[in-house]
Amino acid sequence: MVSTPDDDVPQCTSCGACCSNNHDARYIELWEVDRARLGDALSTVAIELESRWFLRMTDGQCASLIVADDPTSSVVARCGIYESRPDACRAFERGSMACERARAIDVPLQRLSARSGRR
Numbered sequence: 001m002v003s004t005p006d007d008d009v010p011q012c013t014s015c016g017a018c019c020s021n022n023h024d025a026r027y028i029e030l031w032e033v034d035r036a037r038l039g040d041a042l043s044t045v046a047i048e049l050e051s052r053w054f055l056r057m058t059d060g061q062c063a064s065l066i067v068a069d070d071p072t073s074s075v076v077a078r079c080g081i082y083e084s085r086p087d088a089c090r091a092f093e094r095g096s097m098a099c100e101r102a103r104a105i106d107v108p109l110q111r112l113s114a115r116s117g118r119r
């Protein structure tokens, strides 16, 4: 997710929709540059499927998405690997058509308290 000014679009920290999907384990593929950037964290935040690497998904959302237990918090969702997130996430523009489509799917965020094994 990339934050750019747009009054009609929620702040990414109150959304997280593009970090969620409908339980597709191959939602975001990691390329060599992504894997190198992740370094030792790779095996924690990603999985290898048939010789390809993907961000690890849990309950329909990226396992690296940190969701606040308190839904009234101003920061509801944030990327736990922001500095080393993959290129696909860096390129995803807030306010874009893809952002609009992601928000239209409306996958409920899974709260930390309902999760186990969360980073």
Ligand code: SF4
Pocket: 001, 002, 009, 010, 011, 012, 013, 015, 016, 017, 018, 019, 092, 093, 094, 095, 099, 100, 102, 103
């Ligand atoms: S769907 Fe759009 S507004 Fe929501 S987190 Fe992603 S980029 Fe930000």
Ligand code: SF4
Pocket: 001, 018, 019, 020, 028, 055, 062, 063, 064, 065, 066, 078, 079, 080, 081, 082, 085, 086, 089
């Ligand atoms: S790496 Fe970060 S920005 Fe990318 S899908 Fe996961 S939580 Fe979202």
